[in-house]
Amino acid sequence: MTSRPGSRLFAALLAAALFGMGALAPALAQNAQPSSPAPVQQSNPAAASAPAPAPAPEPSPVEAARKQLADASNALKALTAQVEDQADDDQQLADLKLKVDALTKSILDISVSFNPRLTQIRERLAALGDPPPAGTAEDPAVKAEREKLNAERATINSVTGDAENLSVASRKLSNAITEDRRTLFTNTLLRKTDVNLDTLSDAVTAFGDEKTDFVQAVSSWFSFVWNFKFYQLMSALFFSVLAALVLVIFSYRLLSPVVRRDAGIERPAYLSRLSVAFWSTVLPTLALLAFEAISLFLLDNFNVLRSDVAPILAAFMGLLLAIFFVYRLTMAVLAPLEPNWRLAHVTDRGARLLSVTIMALAVVISFDFFFSAVSKALGADVILTVVKSYFTSVIAGLMLFAMSFIKPIRPADAADDAAGQAWPRIVRWPLALAGAALVATALLGYVGLARFAATQIVMAGAVIVTTFLGLLSGRAIIKPGAFADTVFGRYCRKRFQLGEMELDQIGLAVGFAFYTIAIVIGVPLLLMQWGFQLQEIWTWLSQIFTEITIGKFHFSIIGLLAGVAFFFVGLWVTRWLQGWLDGNVLARSKLDSGVRNSVKTGFGYVGIAIAALFGISAAGIDLSSLALVAGALSLGIGFGLQNIVSNFVSGLILLVERPFKVGDWVVTGTTEGFVRRISVRATEIETFQHLSIIVPNSELINASVGNWTHKNRLGRVEIAVGVGYDSDPRRVMEILLEIAQAQENVLRNPEPVVAFQGFGDSSLNFEIRVHLADVLDGLKVRNDIRLTIFERFKEEGIEFPFPQRDLHLKIEDGVASILREAVTQRGHFRGNPEKVHTNMGGLGHRPEDDDGSHPGHEDDGDGDGHEDGSHNN
Amino acid sequence: MKILSIAFLAIASLVGALPAMAADITNADKKAVVIDVVENGNRSKLPLSPGTTESICSSGCFITAPNGDRIGLSGGETVKISGGAVIVN
Numbered sequence: 001m002t003s004r005p006g007s008r009l010f011a012a013l014l015a016a017a018l019f020g021m022g023a024l025a026p027a028l029a030q031n032a033q034p035s036s037p038a039p040v041q042q043s044n045p046a047a048a049s050a051p052a053p054a055p056a057p058e059p060s061p062v063e064a065a066r067k068q069l070a071d072a073s074n075a076l077k078a079l080t081a082q083v084e085d086q087a088d089d090d091q092q093l094a095d096l097k098l099k100v101d102a103l104t105k106s107i108l109d110i111s112v113s114f115n116p117r118l119t120q121i122r123e124r125l126a127a128l129g130d131p132p133p134a135g136t137a138e139d140p141a142v143k144a145e146r147e148k149l150n151a152e153r154a155t156i157n158s159v160t161g162d163a164e165n166l167s168v169a170s171r172k173l174s175n176a177i178t179e180d181r182r183t184l185f186t187n188t189l190l191r192k193t194d195v196n197l198d199t200l201s202d203a204v205t206a207f208g209d210e211k212t213d214f215v216q217a218v219s220s221w222f223s224f225v226w227n228f229k230f231y232q233l234m235s236a237l238f239f240s241v242l243a244a245l246v247l248v249i250f251s252y253r254l255l256s257p258v259v260r261r262d263a264g265i266e267r268p269a270y271l272s273r274l275s276v277a278f279w280s281t282v283l284p285t286l287a288l289l290a291f292e293a294i295s296l297f298l299l300d301n302f303n304v305l306r307s308d309v310a311p312i313l314a315a316f317m318g319l320l321l322a323i324f325f326v327y328r329l330t331m332a333v334l335a336p337l338e339p340n341w342r343l344a345h346v347t348d349r350g351a352r353l354l355s356v357t358i359m360a361l362a363v364v365i366s367f368d369f370f371f372s373a374v375s376k377a378l379g380a381d382v383i384l385t386v387v388k389s390y391f392t393s394v395i396a397g398l399m400l401f402a403m404s405f406i407k408p409i410r411p412a413d414a415a416d417d418a419a420g421q422a423w424p425r426i427v428r429w430p431l432a433l434a435g436a437a438l439v440a441t442a443l444l445g446y447v448g449l450a451r452f453a454a455t456q457i458v459m460a461g462a463v464i465v466t467t468f469l470g471l472l473s474g475r476a477i478i479k480p481g482a483f484a485d486t487v488f489g490r491y492c493r494k495r496f497q498l499g500e501m502e503l504d505q506i507g508l509a510v511g512f513a514f515y516t517i518a519i520v521i522g523v524p525l526l527l528m529q530w531g532f533q534l535q536e537i538w539t540w541l542s543q544i545f546t547e548i549t550i551g552k553f554h555f556s557i558i559g560l561l562a563g564v565a566f567f568f569v570g571l572w573v574t575r576w577l578q579g580w581l582d583g584n585v586l587a588r589s590k591l592d593s594g595v596r597n598s599v600k601t602g603f604g605y606v607g608i609a610i611a612a613l614f615g616i617s618a619a620g621i622d623l624s625s626l627a628l629v630a631g632a633l634s635l636g637i638g639f640g641l642q643n644i645v646s647n648f649v650s651g652l653i654l655l656v657e658r659p660f661k662v663g664d665w666v667v668t669g670t671t672e673g674f675v676r677r678i679s680v681r682a683t684e685i686e687t688f689q690h691l692s693i694i695v696p697n698s699e700l701i702n703a704s705v706g707n708w709t710h711k712n713r714l715g716r717v718e719i720a721v722g723v724g725y726d727s728d729p730r731r732v733m734e735i736l737l738e739i740a741q742a743q744e745n746v747l748r749n750p751e752p753v754v755a756f757q758g759f760g761d762s763s764l765n766f767e768i769r770v771h772l773a774d775v776l777d778g779l780k781v782r783n784d785i786r787l788t789i790f791e792r793f794k795e796e797g798i799e800f801p802f803p804q805r806d807l808h809l810k811i812e813d814g815v816a817s818i819l820r821e822a823v824t825q826r827g828h829f830r831g832n833p834e835k836v837h838t839n840m841g842g843l844g845h846r847p848e849d850d851d852g853s854h855p856g857h858e859d860d861g862d863g864d865g866h867e868d869g870s871h872n873n
Numbered sequence: 874m875k876i877l878s879i880a881f882l883a884i885a886s887l888v889g890a891l892p893a894m895a896a897d898i899t900n901a902d903k904k905a906v907v908i909d910v911v912e913n914g915n916r917s918k919l920p921l922s923p924g925t926t927e928s929i930c931s932s933g934c935f936i937t938a939p940n941g942d943r944i945g946l947s948g949g950e951t952v953k954i955s956g957g958a959v960i961v962n
Binding site (some may be wrong): 105108109110111112114115118119122153156157160161163164167168170171172174175543 | 911913914916931933934935941942943944945946947958960961
């Protein structure tokens with residue numbers, strides 16, 4: 001993924017891809033039905049006469065609506081007539097259905113527009129009250145108004161009734177069209193035509209006629225245009241070529257490393273190959289599409305086109321576009337001449353053969369469509385179309401069949417020019433079967449079916465391959481680190497200072513976007529290829545997104561997404577408000593930081609709760625049903641989440657009661673340190689060793705907690721000191737007090753105290769007690785005081801005593817004589833201590849002999865106070 | 874987190890443009906009513922017990938109230954039957 005970082009703009013240009021793919025859709029659509037008559041051919045009287053809620057000059061809106069309904073009724077009649085006329089043209093029927101549906105909608109809109117007026121009338125009638133019983137006198141003005149309102153209401157009802165009937169009729173027509181189209185489709189597919197010598201000769205005659213017609217039509221048109229519309233023709237061509245050139249040059253300059261293959265690169269990375277494949281297919285096709293669309297549009301606008309030539313020209317352009325697109329796609333995927341840029345795992349020979357067969361297939365089928373369009377435009381004999389389609393299907397079938405025998409697959413680790421392996425069975429057999437089936441169907445006379453199938457195979461194949469490319473590129477970019485290697489990734493890193501982590505996440509998002517784009521464009525294209533209308537697909541989609549019903553339960557994906565979106569928006573607003581509140585309002589209120597923190601945190605919780613409520617209601621989840629669930633579960637939750645709930649409530653209490661705040665030095669049963677964070681469930685305490693301890697809130701509420709800095713930071717520190725017994729305690733206390741008073745940071749009030757603590761074993765013990773404004777300074781103050789004490793005592797000659805012991809030996813008479821004897825003996829064996837040791841057990845050590853210079857014999861077990869009595873301690 | 878919220882916003886605004894949902898029709902009267910509904914070219918009768926709500930008309934329809942008023946609905950409205958009359962919100 002890293003061999004060619006400079007060419008990975010592909011993934012990066014997500015936005016461009018969006019536009020590119022979006023623009024690809026019409027291209028493919030046109031490919032899918034290259035022979036379909038261009039829209040210029042259809043003049044649509046029905047759409048023009050469809051009622052539009054125009055600002056009517058009539059005084060009464062009801063009358064205007066009546067007129068609109070009458071128009072709609074006429075339009076419906078016209079449409080019905082057209083449906084009967086065009087009963088054998090699927091494309092026309094599809095267009096008519098759209099018009100009928102629009103008409104139905106407009107009829108409904110007319111009656112919907114009465115709703116506000118009806119409401120007004122109803123309310124006014126209610127205000128006027130019921131008519132009084134017969135024989136009672138009533139204000140004639142009231143009576144007149146009531147009668148007028150009732151009359152208007154009746155009129156509206158009757159108009160709505162008409163609209164209702166009209167809408168039923170219009171809906172019936174729409175359903176009838178659907179039915180017609182279905183029948184037409186089956187009839188076309190299953191009509192059997194015997195192709196024999198007679199039909200062939202008929203077709204040859206018809207072909208001759210058609211050729212004459214064609215040449216005549218085109219040449220007469222051309223000479224007309226050349227002589228009378230020359231400038232228009234040239235300017236149309238000029239502008240469309242200009243547009244295409246601008247598109248090509250601009251996009252090539254912008255994307256040059258990803259559109260062109262760099263022959264110098266030994267083994268381009270997969271992502272580069274993919275991006276080059278994709279863009280080198282899409283961009284030139286788009287440019288051609290732009291050229292064709294603009295030139296057709298301009299020629300039509302300049303009145304250069306003639307009604308018989310327009311569909312031929314459109315079909316010709318469709319033919320060019322389809323062949324060009326398939327050509328680019330084949331070259332992109334197979335790259336027969338540049339094995340290092342090849343996407344598919346095929347050998348050189350396999351790539352060559354495959355591209356030839358695929359191109360042949362595309363050319364044959366496109367030309368079939370073109371000729372069908374020409375025949376239709378010139379009103380040629382049907383038998384010609386049938387025979388053409390017959391040959392097309394047979395050739396396409398043979399191509400497919402032949403394709404199944406190519407051995408294109410490159411064996412793993414083999415060179416590009418090695419001999420290839422056969423297709424895997426899963427590809428080979430369907431190809432062979434499809435080819436054979438096409439030929440057989442055509443030979444049996446089901447030409448319509450064969451032609452349909454051949455088109456489906458080629459066009460659906462092209463769409464599927466393109467979609468697959470999109471999916472593959474999504475998969476490639478989603479791999480860790482792939483996005484960061486792209487040009488765009490590197491630009492992002494530089495421009496926005498993003499880290500690896502963010503880039504990786506963006507890569508993930510871009511990959512998913514690629515998947516989405518590929519599927520969102522590919523699947524509808526495929527469906528359209530299979531004869532579904534865009535409108536129908538849109539309706540399905542909207543139904544899937546807006547209304548999913550499982551039994552009695554309704555939900556909508558949109559609603560759920562909107563709910564989640566609402567929640568995040570609420571969260572974001574809360575965070576922002578929180579920041580604003582903290583930074584602008586609370587900062588100026590001179591509130592204690594603990595209060596500030598509590599307010600901020602509490603505000604955050606309220607915000608999250610509100611956001612969640614908003615989200616739930618936006619998702620369309622009924623809060624009352626939620627309450628039922630909550631009620632049923634609350635017992636279980638009460639037991640199961642007892643701790644969590646108790647911690648949560650404790651957290652709230654901590655926020656309100658504020659026994660400690662963030663930054664306080666607290667002592668709990670087990671912990672001591674600074675409070676770093678008070679959250680819903682637990683409080684984070686950081687010890688002096690920077691160990692974070694998470695203490696559940698309930699523990700802090702239920703157990704006693706010491707807080708050194710609760711109300712203020714005032715605190716007392718003590719320093720113990722011991723001096724020798726020969727020191728003067730009064731003098732010592734004086735000195736200590738002086739030191740304490742002279743010390744920085746020590747409060748004068750309460751003033752420092754020196755306490756004579758007592759008579760220790762070795763020392764007189766004193767304690768200095770000083771109060772500090774900030775107890776956090778304690779360590780420094782204690783250090784300073786100790787240092788000063790040491791220095792002053794040294795100056796004053798006051799001693800720090802070592803621990804002292806007076807040792808009293810109580811020796812009995814008998815023992816004394818034994819000792820004396822032992823010592824005498826030891827004197828004799830002085831030269832042989834081993835012996836003394838053995839015989840006397842070390843008891844014969846006489847103190848007067850001890851000169852402290854027996855190396856290696858200090859620990860001979862006598863324990864005689866040799867080391868200052870410290871053994872006795 | 875920020876990217877996520879933006880993405881959700883984008884999706885929500887994108888899909889917000891889709892067509893409206895069904896109309897909810899509620900019977901606020903004390904007695905059951907029957908409403909004539911013409912939807913997709915089919916006439917049908919919709920019985921509504923007191924206090925119940927039904928979702929109809931995902932693609933627009935005509936209804937006839939018990940008092941004879943005829944109303945066109947484009948879908949997405951909230952409709953109440955009160956005193957035999959239809960109140961559209």
